[in-house]
Amino acid sequence: MSTYRFDALLAPRSIAVVGLAGPGAALGAAVLENLARAGSKRPIWAVNPQSPLSGECLICIHNICETAQAPDLVVVTAPAGELVAWVGAAGRRGAAAALILTPDVPLDLCAAVRAEARLHGLRLLGPGSIGLAVPRERLDASLLAQAPKAGDLALVSQSGTVAAGIVAWAARRDVGFSAVLSLGTACDIDIADCLDHLAACFHTRAILLSLDTIPDARKFMSAARAAARAKPVVVLRAGRHRAPTRHVVTHTGALARPDAVYEAAFRRAGLLSVDSLDAMFAAVETLGRQRPFPGHRLAILGNGRGIAALAADRLADRGGTLAAGNPVELGIAAGPEAYAAALEPLLTAPGHDAVLAVHVPTARSGSAATATALAETVARVRRSSQGSGGQRKKPVFVALIGDDPAAAAVLAAANIPGFATEADAVDGFLNLVRYREAQGDLMRTPDSLPRDFSPDVDAARAIVARAVAGGQTWLDPVDVAALLAAYRIASVPLTLAPDADAAATAAWEIIAAGGAVALKVVSPDIVHKSDVGGVRLDLTSEADVRAAAADILRRARRLRPEARISGFAVQPMIRRGQQRELIAGLAEDPTFGPVVVFGRGGTAVEVIDDRALALPPLDLRLASELIDRTRVARRLAAYRDVPAVDRHAVALVLVKLAQLAADCPEVRELDINPLLADATGALALDARVMVAPAPPGRGAAHPRFAIRPYPVEWERRLTLKGEAIAVRPVRPEDEALFLTFFQSVSAEDLRLRFFAPVRDFNHAFLAKLTQLDYSRAIAFVAVDAAGTMLGAVRLHADANHDSGEYAILIRGDRKGTGLGHALMSLMIDWAKAEGISRVEGTVLRENRPMLAVCKQLGFTTRPDREDAGVVKVSLALER
Numbered sequence: 054m055s056t057y058r059f060d061a062l063l064a065p066r067s068i069a070v071v072g073l074a075g076p077g078a079a080l081g082a083a084v085l086e087n088l089a090r091a092g093s094k095r096p097i098w099a100v101n102p103q104s105p106l107s108g109e110c111l112i113c114i115h116n117i118c119e120t121a122q123a124p125d126l127v128v129v130t131a132p133a134g135e136l137v138a139w140v141g142a143a144g145r146r147g148a149a150a151a152l153i154l155t156p157d158v159p160l161d162l163c164a165a166v167r168a169e170a171r172l173h174g175l176r177l178l179g180p181g182s183i184g185l186a187v188p189r190e191r192l193d194a195s196l197l198a199q200a201p202k203a204g205d206l207a208l209v210s211q212s213g214t215v216a217a218g219i220v221a222w223a224a225r226r227d228v229g230f231s232a233v234l235s236l237g238t239a240c241d242i243d244i245a246d247c248l249d250h251l252a253a254c255f256h257t258r259a260i261l262l263s264l265d266t267i268p269d270a271r272k273f274m275s276a277a278r279a280a281a282r283a284k285p286v287v288v289l290r291a292g293r294h295r296a297p298t299r300h301v302v303t304h305t306g307a308l309a310r311p312d313a314v315y316e317a318a319f320r321r322a323g324l325l326s327v328d329s330l331d332a333m334f335a336a337v338e339t340l341g342r343q344r345p346f347p348g349h350r351l352a353i354l355g356n357g358r359g360i361a362a363l364a365a366d367r368l369a370d371r372g373g374t375l376a377a378g379n380p381v382e383l384g385i386a387a388g389p390e391a392y393a394a395a396l397e398p399l400l401t402a403p404g405h406d407a408v409l410a411v412h413v414p415t416a417r418s419g420s421a422a423t424a425t426a427l428a429e430t431v432a433r434v435r436r437s438s439q440g441s442g443g444q445r446k447k448p449v450f451v452a453l454i455g456d457d458p459a460a461a462a463v464l465a466a467a468n469i470p471g472f473a474t475e476a477d478a479v480d481g482f483l484n485l486v487r488y489r490e491a492q493g494d495l496m497r498t499p500d501s502l503p504r505d506f507s508p509d510v511d512a513a514r515a516i517v518a519r520a521v522a523g524g525q526t527w528l529d530p531v532d533v534a535a536l537l538a539a540y541r542i543a544s545v546p547l548t549l550a551p552d553a554d555a556a557a558t559a560a561w562e563i564i565a566a567g568g569a570v571a572l573k574v575v576s577p578d579i580v581h582k583s584d585v586g587g588v589r590l591d592l593t594s595e596a597d598v599r600a601a602a603a604d605i606l607r608r609a610r611r612l613r614p615e616a617r618i619s620g621f622a623v624q625p626m627i628r629r630g631q632q633r634e635l636i637a638g639l640a641e642d643p644t645f646g647p648v649v650v651f652g653r654g655g656t657a658v659e660v661i662d663d664r665a666l667a668l669p670p671l672d673l674r675l676a677s678e679l680i681d682r683t684r685v686a687r688r689l690a691a692y693r694d695v696p697a698v699d700r701h702a703v704a705l706v707l708v709k710l711a712q713l714a715a716d717c718p719e720v721r722e723l724d725i726n727p728l729l730a731d732a733t734g735a736l737a738l739d740a741r742v743m744v745a746p747a748p749p750g751r752g753a754a755h756p757r758f759a760i761r762p763y764p765v766e767w768e769r770r771l772t773l774k775g776e777a778i779a780v781r782p783v784r785p786e787d788e789a790l791f792l793t794f795f796q797s798v799s800a801e802d803l804r805l806r807f808f809a810p811v812r813d814f815n816h817a818f819l820a821k822l823t824q825l826d827y828s829r830a831i832a833f834v835a836v837d838a839a840g841t842m843l844g845a846v847r848l849h850a851d852a853n854h855d856s857g858e859y860a861i862l863i864r865g866d867r868k869g870t871g872l873g874h875a876l877m878s879l880m881i882d883w884a885k886a887e888g889i890s891r892v893e894g895t896v897l898r899e900n901r902p903m904l905a906v907c908k909q910l911g912f913t914t915r916p917d918r919e920d921a922g923v924v925k926v927s928l929a930l931e932r
Contacts, residue, residue, distance in 0.1 A: 055852040056250045058176045061149030062242075063187050063232060063250075065125035068194065069098040069117055069148070071139050072131025072155070080130035080154050083196050084184060085111065091186075091193035091200060098124065123147030128184075128194050133158045136166045136180065144173025152194055153179030153237070163240040170241060181237030183213030186220075188230060189256060195233070204229020205256060206341055209247040210263035211236045212291060215330070219261065222334050227465040228341040231256040243268065245276035249852035252280035259285040259340040261333065262324075265292050267315075270645045270759035274322055274668075275828040276852075278760075281323030285345065285488045287336045288324045290315055303580060303724040303741060305638035305650040308664045314642045317666040318759060321675075323491040325484055332480060335472065339450075339481035342470045345489040346448050348406025349373065351482055352399050353380035355411040355475075356387040356418065360454065364411050364475040373483050376405030388418045389426035396427060400434045400447050407448040407482055411475045413455075420453045420460035427451055428467035448485070452478035506541065508709065510716045513539040517717045520744050527577045528742040530622045536717075537737055540709045542725075544737040545627055549575065551620040553602035557595040559623040569593050569626040572601050573739075574609055578616035580741060583656050585612045591626060598623075627729065627738060631695045633688055634727035635735075636664070637706055639714050641721045645759040647714040649676075649707055653685035654727035669711035670762040672785065676704035676711075689730070696732040703728070703735050715762050718747045761827040767883060771835075773871050778843065780879060783832040788819045790834070794842040799865050805900045806862040822847075829854065831883050833876055843867045846876040848884055848892065856891040857884055861903070873906050881910065885930050892928045 068088065073081035081099075088097055089111065098120050099113045114120065117127070127143040129136065133155055143151050151170065158166070158180040170177050178185060184195025188203035196213070201220050206228065210216035213235045220233060231254065234247055244264055251257045260280060267273045280286050290312075319326040327333050351368060353375070355361030361380035368375055381399070383391050392410065399408045410427055414420045427449070435446050452475045453460045464471035472478040516532050516539070528536065530547055537544045550556035560570040574587030582588050586608045589601035602621055609616060636654035639647055645668055652664030665682035667675060680686050680703060689698040706728065714720060722743040729736045748757070768781040795803070795814050803811045825832055832847035844863035851857065859880060863873050884892050895917070896903050904914065907926045917923040 055246050057853050058149045059250045061125040062176060062178065064190050065095065067096045067122065067124045068126045068128060069100055069120055069124040070128045071100040071117060072129050072135065073099060074101055076132045077130035084128055084130065084154065084194055087193040087195055091191045093191040117142050117146050120146065125149045127151045129153045129155060131155060133162055137169050140166050140169045140175065144170060144175040148175060150176040152182060152185060153177060154182055154184060154196065155180050158238060163238055167240045177241035179237040180240065183216060183235040186233040199224055201233050202229035204341065205231050205258035206261060206337065207231045207251045207257040208233045208261045209244060211239065211265050212263055215263040218330060219333065223337060226338060226461065228337055245269065245272040248276040248280040252283045261337060262286065262288040264288065264290055267644055271761065271828060274318065274759045275826050277322035277324055278826055285340055286324045287327060287333065288319055289327050289333045303722045303743065304636060304658045304726050305640045305724050306722050307659050308650050308652065309640035309642060309648045309666055313666050314645050314648050317648065318645050318668055321668050325488045335477045335481045336484045338472060339470045339484050342468045343448050343485060345485050346406065349486045350376040350405040352376045352405040352408045353411065354395055354399065354408060355380055356383045357385050357413055358382050360411050360413050360475060364409060364479055367476045367479040371479065371483050385415060386417055389422045392423055393426040393430045396430050397434055409450045409452065409478055409482060411452045420455065420457040421463060424453060424460040424463040428463055428469060431469060432467065450478045450482050508541065508712060509539040513713065513717055517719045517744055521719050521746055526743060528744060529619065530575055533740050533742050536742060537740060540713050542706055542709055542737055543734065544740065545624045548623045549620060550623055553599045556602050556621040556623050557598040560592065560598045561595055563625045564593060570598060571624045571626050572598055573622040574605050575619040575622050576616045579613060585609045632729040632731040633698055635685065635730055636726040637710060637728045638725055639710055639720065639723040646757040649711050651679050651707055652683050658726060668759050669714050670760065671708045671711040673704050673708060676707040679707060680704060698730045699732055699734050703730050706735050718757055719744045721745050764827055769879065771875055773875065777838055778835050780833050780835045783823055783825060783834050785824045787823045787834060790842050791819050791822055797864060802862065802865055805897055806860065808897065833879055835872060835876060844872055844876060846880045848880050850889055854889060856893055857889050859892055859894045868902060874909065877906060877910055890930055892930065894926045896924050896926055898922050898924050
């Protein structure tokens with residue numbers, strides 16, 4: 054239901070509080086007190102009170118039906134057993150939303166409450182919420198100890214105690230909020246719904262999230278990515294090191310711990326992730342007073358060598374960049390005047406992008422006086438820069454060591470981020486740097502895949518389907534090799550031998566050619582062969598192979614007597630030389646689905662724990678960044694006489710694995726360990742694949758993926774007036790294609806499409822057109838046989854996924870060929886498949902060809918009340 058009725062929730066015209074008798078009396082009294090304290094003039098009905106209540110806007114009644122009009126918001130404090138009845142009564146009265154403060158409501162009862170609310174279109178916040186507050190609306194329907202101050206930060210928290218802690222901290226620092234929402238059990242309104250609303254909220258500049266679990270990963274990722282494109286989103290997750298509930302058997306499965314998967318998801322969504330309340334507070338302090346800025350070089354100014362060095366060390370430890378010639382040390386005797394004199398030139402110098410002033414109070418230099426000098430200097434320089442041509446305001450951060458409320462108040466009044474330690478100040482600076490970098494990642498155009506990469510999907514699916522149908526959990530080595538070959542991932546040839554004699558025979562050809570043999574046990578019950586000594590290397594004779602096979606069998610039967618032994622895999626020995634041992638694979642997370650894993654390989658991979666994770670789908674840019682997040686990435690570069698690894702080949706393996714996960718949802722875990730890489734490419738030395746039946750609901754839309762992949766199933770071939778035309782969904786790498794197209798379209802056609810002249814087709818403009826969240830938007834591009842773009846249509850669904858707004862542009866020489874009608878029809882088919890009930894558009898009245906197409910397709914038209922030159926068109930769809 055997403056943002057449906059959010060306006061009534063956050064800006065109610067009237068409120069009713071119910072459940073004031075019995076166990077809910079204390080909660081009800083507390084929320085009524087906070088509602089009165091907020092000073093709102095809206096009517097507030099106290100329903101069924103057993104004791105006299107008073108308040109300027111408070112009206113005491115015995116039944117919710119007695120309200121003068123339907124209340125927008127109903128606050129419920131009744132015991133759990135009465136919730137269904139109260140929610141039903143609120144819905145029948147016509148209320149729009151209900152806030153349930155009742156704690157400890159069982160999950161089955163939550164489901165019943167949600168079902169009752171859905172009957173009436175009633176939105177629910179809670180149960181177990183500590184309430185909501187919107188300071189600008191004078192609304193405090195919460196159990197918070199103090200009312201939040203008005204500001205432009207929004208806080209959404211699953212935990213009521215975390216929300217209360219952040220609000221209390223913010224009050225001491227004079228940081229305000231546009232909204233505070235405590236979700237509790239979140240049986241209806243969830244994190245994603247709040248993100249969708251707050252991303253479009255004019256009063257919200259940044260969003261703070263505190264969460265534990267995510268019930269709907271795709272919904273969350275879609276909303277989070279959309280919100281992060283609009284404004285900074287900071288997330289703190291509790292329970293990061295809680296033990297995983299799933300059983301893992303492969304190395305990749307063990308490496309894909311839940312905390313690491315969540316971090317990978319947050320990174321992919323462009324969120325700024327923090328790991329503690331202190332870090333959250335640092336982010337709040339920074340985001341509340343400083344907007345993101347270009348650059349990453351920090352100048353540090355301090356009144357002592359030690360404290361300045363500590364700040365520089367913190368910056369280095371966190372991966373930040375210290376500006377050249379820094380830190381600047383003033384000496385312990387430096388007073389406010391010295392700080393002001395040193396800061397002024399730093400605010401205009403070109404060698405850095407931000408300044409951190411660190412001050413330790415002394416007998417000669419108090420914190421308040423220093424803060425005043427710094428604030429006045431910043432204000433003076435900024436006024437001067439505005440009058441001399443508008444030079445960019447260089448960000449300033451201040452760390453006043455110790456707790457001086459007067460000094461903190463001075464900085465707050467000047468809107469300068471202030472911190473109690475140099476570490477918090479550095480973290481605050483890096484928060485903004487990382488956020489801006491994440492925004493750049495969201496808007497960056499990925500590299501194109503090699504044009505000749507076309508996996509044999511049918512062969513791969515046949516291999517997996519055959520294994521699943523036969524009840525296998527693990528693919529045998531021959532099938533593993535065939536599966537990798539289908540995706541053109543190079544692997545070492547192998548022969549499957551049922552016994553020692555067959556293994557010796559298979560080894561002879563390799564040995565006769567002067568090579569050596571590797572012998573490995575094959576068993577569906579032994580995942581890690583090294584656990585039973587199931588690998589023998591450098592075998593150079595048939596006798597050695599027979600003896601090794603016999604020894605492997607003896608050890609396996611002693612250590613794993615229940616294991617079924619299928620035979621042996623015989624492979625030529627690969628001399629590693631200058632090759633690096635890596636690991637690459639797929640793991641299954643219960644929340645986010647498939648995860649791509651990369652890191653340092655070998656038998657001690659879990660002990661070394663050098664790994665990074667990413668959610669599929671991947672492109673080469675994302676794969677390259679995944680590699681960069683590991684320590685082993687440094688070993689891929691050239692050193693001494695060892696040439697650099699072909700990183701492109703390694704990245705391509707990761708992209709292929711992500712594609713395999715999309716094509717074959719029955720593949721649950723895949724382990725390539727080691728993946729040998731050198732200057733010539735990458736080679737899978739050993740691999741294992743676990744399979745299981747695909748759960749219900751899988752299909753072309755890949756519901757198992759947290760991020761919806763490119764919808765290849767919507768690719769089409771059309772023939773218009775004898776010409777073959779390819780139509781497909783837009784991909785991120787289409788930016789250059791769109792640029793060339795716009796340069797070939799007339800200025801008049803561009804005006805009809807964008808309602809204004811368009812002259813600057815910059816990267817940000819093109820990225821918005823080509824980088825789509827396929828969960829809520831689609832764009833189809835038409836290209837001819839030469840690959841020239843002829844036109845495109847797009848549809849963007851609203852947050853409720855109920856209606857979508859379309860836009861279309863066809864090259865002038867292709868008008869009248871039926872291309873516009875064909876693209877519109879395909880877009881409408883997509884909307885129907887997605888369950889969208891209405892397609893809408895805005896067309897200039899003079900654009901007669903577009904209006905004619907709309908009429909042919911059954912659109913209704915109506916004039917725009919605000920602009921006589923515009924026509925609104927709408928098409929109702931059957932779900």
